[in-house]
Amino acid sequence: MAYNVAVDVGGTFTDVLVFNEETGELTEGKVLSTPEDPSRGVVTGIESVCEKVGIGFTDLHLLFHGTTVVTNMILTNTGSRVGLLTTKGHEQVLLLARAWTPGPLYGWMALQKPDPPADPTDTIGVAERIGADGSVLLELDEDGVREAVKTLVERGVESVAIGFLNSYVNPAHERRAREILRELYPDLSVSISADIGQEYGEYERTLTTVVNTAVQPRTMLYMRNFESSMDEKRFGGRLSIVRSDGGAMSTQAVADRPIQIALSGPSGGVTGSAYLAREIGVPDVLTFDMGGTSTDVSLCLGGETPVRRDIQLGYFHFKSPAVDVHSVGAGGGSIAFLSASGALQVGPASAGADPGPAAYGRGGEAPTVTDANVVLHRIPPGVALGGTLELDEEAARRAVSTVAEGLGMGVEEAAEAILEIVNENMHAALRVVSVERGHDPREFGLVAFGGAGPMHANALGRLIRSRSVIVPPTPGVMSAFGFLSSDIQNEFPETYLRNAEDTPASELKETVEGLISQANEWLDGEGVSEANKRFDLYADCRYYLQNIQIPCRFELDELAGEDSTFLRARFEEAHRQRYNFELPDSPLEIATVRVVGRGTIKGVSLVESENGAGEESAVLRTEQVYFNGAWRETPIYDRGLLRPDHAVEGPAVVVQDDTTTVIEPGYKGAVDRFGNILIEEA
């Protein structure tokens, strides 16, 4: 029998999900994360779930691992010490950043700008220059490179990044400089910016390269440790690391581009939702992932995971493909307060995991969203979070009463107000990815997951007026579920910057074929067989001089005409949908050409569960739960006992180990044949 396993390491818990290829059964488990050496938690977690299933490591076929190793290093600036070589005259590229300060007026007063990830002391300019057209304006000063790297190594840098201007057009100088470094210091780890980013924008490309370099040594160490602990357990299957864009790749590929796994974890929920959406026949969905401090939302069209080309982590913006999620500082731990004008605000400040909400009883006093849910019994009395954490309702009431006083309301009323405000913030986030981009949410399902997602899902579905709300069977480990559905994947872009009108399709084809062969080579390296390979082709277009890039997908056999204007109709349709106007006189610029290479390795499939549990009721008990200004007698259901023909009338609360699903009055939940709860208006 073959089993696949996915492991998602989070800040507090490490989630594990095992899939039985034969029966389709999913088994989940959670263990505490071990931040000092995350791989320990991973091994323990896999062990404990294997035990539950009654198998050993040798029975595991595919292993998918999502890790925050890179994220944490970036956020805490604990990567290795990187030396940076730049083009002379541009040494302060990271210090000057792009001059950005936040709004509103006087926003600069509040900006806490972190130091550049490569210390300016460790940055040296080298005489060389490539023009924007790729021509060599000034030959590389090779002796200068030698001197610079010697100085840097003497100063104690552990690795070196090279970021020369316009190298994305012509990487010759960066490559030559790397060669020189390798001759001098064969063991020194070196990255060049042309390998990391293929777009103009020296700040973002240099930053991405430096961060990639900084996290490399410790990421590689982690990967080696992880592999050897898997070897020890005699795991003999395929080990894949989950990328920020929802794909997966080998640990060897991670060693080259650790930056590509910076958002490894959050991608899983979206990939999983897109997969689920495809399988259950609701291909267009909004995803809603509400955790402790933030909520991530995204929009999946046609069952595809949406991908963007840049990511933000703390202050820094990087260039790296990642699942296109929009984040808002609203979660279970978000703190409610009154502004000086008396307006009720919730978040973005969060009580975090420690001390956490007042209801955790760990000394938190500020009223949080979780406290409001506890006050209203949306988390029913007697339910322990994660099966272990008892909640202190009195502490929650005390916390919420602080804002209730300011608002001149009762505690329940204030708790409901807190929920309304936080729901509104998340509603706004959902609008950003749907309405603002020209999509009507009424045509979309809403997939809800994360620790707090199912509790707020019904409200969000009501506010955004989505089709139906889908709460998957394992909402607490949705990321791990998504990992199991990942393809081996990487993307190969090239900055193009040519007008479609002046570009013979044959020339575009040449570029595309070059990228396909790169992608093909990479997939070969990942051991993907010919039959499982797929290449998706994109031209990212815009009107000449615009700042957007709208991906226009095409097939190779379309590249036949005298020009490339066939892209225009595709672009304009999307532009019109989003912005409601077009510019017929403006040339169409092909900004980037991209090939995404995929290798399918099916890690999971949905299995229909048998109908009905007969007469057995899934109702555990009833409790008083507060809805719309009144306490109401409300049945509490056990998720584990719900079967496909069950229907749950709202108001109702469905409990399971790691989350609680709320069904509001006037709504009903139906259980589908895959075990999802679908919430719709009654």
Added chain:
Amino acid sequence: MVLHEREQGLPDFVREHDIDHVTLDIIENALKNIRHEMDRVLVTTAVSPVIREQADEFPLIADRQGRMVVGQFGSPVDTVLEHSPYSVEDLKDGDVIALNDPYMMEGSTSHLPDILLVRPIFYDGEHIGYALQWGNLMDVGGSTAGSIPIDARSIYEEGVRMPPVKLYDAGRLNEEVLRFFCHNSRTPRETRADVMAIAAGTAAGAQRVKDICDRFGKDTYLEACDALLDRTRTSIIGLIHQLIPEGQTFEFEDYTDDDGLGNGPIKLKLSMWREGDILHLDWTGTDAQVPGPVNFLLNHRMFQMFAGVFLISAVDPTILFNDGYSDVIKVNIPEGSVLRPEEPAPLSNRLVVMARLFDVLGAVYAKAIGFNVSGSYGTSPNFVYSGVKKDGEPFQTMEILYGGIPAIPGKDGLDGHSWWPEFLAVPAEYMETYYPMIVAEYSARKDSCGAGQFRGGCGIKKVYRFLTDGRITYQDDRHHTFPYGVAGGKPGAASRKTLVREGGEEVELPSKVRDVPVFEGDRLVFETAGAGGVGDPLEREPEAVARDVRWGLVSAEAAADEYGVVLDGGAVDAAATEARREELKGARGELPGFDHGPLPPLEEQRRVVAETRRAFNEWLSGELGAQRTNGRR
């Protein structure tokens, strides 16, 4: 009569409101989000780099009476209508009024390149408000590329003036007027695209307001607008009482270099006092309008916003900015002053006076609130290079550069960052891809930061190499004056430009020039001003000074002379530093509250300003003459 200058009685929105607290808070949030959405639509679809890469644009939502409910700069709707042939009754769903003439909106946008679009919002046939947005266009004609001729003598030289016209009439684009307008621009295609993008921004804003009405009902929305104005008004009254003592007048004055025609320095003077609930701000004592285009037609309401936003940012940034408090901040701007010039005074280069206005406002607050808010900002000049590429295509760049961000108590200023919210520097690789130039250097300008316990930010040094013959125009300031330091902090360095001809000849250029001929291979060394420091430099953490030296921001000499920090091989020599600091302390007098730098007497300054311009003009005539006779130098 304009709505916001009602002298008697309370505004109509000050009353009990029939709306529940949570609904109001939700609508407040939704309105804030609308503003951000309008921003995003415009920034992504515009083509001009000033909007696209630098986000120079601002949206707002106004209520039925044209009062800003959410936004940043105060609403000009009433004055726009006043200067138009339309009354509110003439407006239809789908109309968009466009204008760029600052005199027809009392300075709400204050020079011709900023175009304002006003879209009335209708719900079920009833007029319920306005969505507005303005953006900085690349060129609107006039006598120089970029439409900021620094030596203009009247607004007629500064570009095409569009009075309030219906750009859209009931949803139909007035193609003729747009074609006419764009035809007057040197960048017609970009101008058209940007105007369309701004219109799309207002459409998004209007649609979202309708969505709110769908959800909560029109009447609730309208009640919410009133309640939000009221709530902000009450908060501002509270802040005024909390922060500004009564019975004292606080004053500050500072200078702008010159008007581009040799007149300067130009004084801005502000007095502030509180009388009960009312905060008075008075510009009496400010210099008269000048012949050159640095006149800044200051809209009353916009200045009320600036004044209120400062209080809000200092105390609680979550308070919504809106026009609710326009009756409690009273503003006097003397007619005929540089802040209230008479039509047709030229206005294009008002940025330099606007920047000084923020310095003066900040300093007055610093005195009133009793803590030193910050030093003075460096400069944020525009820079334009235009000509014809070798393949025959005309080109024109437009870029905003940044100076040092001031120090504030407890925090150093940022080096070469934008004082303006959300602006970005343009990547060298972008400029080089689309325009015939090389950015040979982009760095923080060493020793330009004002010393202090917390130092000001450094200005930047940017070196351009031109790849084809063309012309350059820029508008900078702080060449003859310095960004002041406070509470013992030193001023930042003055700005500086040097043109280096291919043959090696170096020419110092003044702070504002237009259409200076440049040739292939020439270089322009552009140095913006640094920012003022806060507190005694001898109190600065020696390790911080050592780091600044390592990072190339402060020289070892300046470390020893300004900060009294002696370094030995890059490390702080503690004993020598202590001795040096004692020595410096003994040699100096009392530290001034404000340090404006080593300025000569005013008469001498005036002479220097005039002489600099005269000498430059003479040089420029020679260059233009040589260009005519020799073709290329």
